[in-house]
Amino acid sequence: MAFYSEEDRAEDYLFKVVLIGDSAVGKSNLLARFARDEFYPNSKSTIGVEFQTQKMDINGKEVKAQIWDTAGQERFRAVTSAYYRGAVGALLVYDISRRQTFDSIGRWLNELHTHSDMNVVTILVGNKSDLKDAREVTTAEGKALAEAQGLFFMETSALDSSNVTAAFQTVVTEIYNILSRKVMISQELKQKDSSSFNGKTVVLEGEKKEADAEPKKAGCCSS
Structure with a gap:
């Protein structure tokens, strides 16, 4: 961790x-x-x-x-x-x-x-x-x-x-609110994806994790 x-x-x-x-x-x-x-x-x-x-x-x-x-x-x-x-x-x-x-x-x-x-x-x-x-x-x-x-x-x-x-x-x-909502959605998706595996997934806060989850997005406010 x-x-x-x-x-x-x-x-x-x-x-x-x-x-x-x-x-x-x-x-x-x-x-x-x-x-x-x-x-x-x-x-x-x-x-x-x-x-x-x-x-x-x-x-x-x-x-x-x-x-x-x-x-x-x-x-x-x-x-x-x-x-x-x-x-x-x-x-x-x-x-x-x-x-x-x-x-x-x-x-x-x-x-x-x-x-x-x-x-x-x-x-x-x-x-x-x-x-x-x-x-x-x-x-x-x-x-x-x-x-x-x-x-x-x-x-x-x-x-x-x-x-x-x-x-x-x-x-x-x-801008911060938009980023926060996107990070929250990305975290929820990660948790759903990991539900079929044993153990726990640690998700860190921040823009870096959003970038990892959605590599095709150029910035925090992209649609």
Whole structure:
């Protein structure tokens, strides 16, 4: 029988989450606020790709979210294929004070589904909710689009921290729940398969056992 330390188990739960959306919608500041509780009012556009790993507690388990941030400008779009590879979660961000960034959501969704698994857990994020007087996209419009596309939805403000942690936690918690359900099913199948033999089968927890039981699946959120 094998045992994993808490550190080993944490390695079993490493989820890649990507930030996508037009340039200047506040993706980098959302990550800075979430990961370091910082905000840069004069931040420059991201060049290329950056990522940070953040530990989170989900149902008593330590989960690591590897959050990737890339530039929204067209000239950096060549990085997309590698950027999306292995992603199991996404924050699709628009700026509530710029309707054109909301109008781009369909294009970003198409790109996400083209370069990654169709089952990527996605939340639509209306950022800069502090800009009430400059709002061009209503909360109702954001909710309606999210419902139509089967996405989670939340309005955030990297400036005043509103809902920033909640947005990331929503995605990571759902990924963890999906993985947990798949592991449970795989364990039940193993127990049924072993019922015709004498003795007991020890089933370890974690994503590794899911991979052993279902070798054809590429990621935790594949269907």
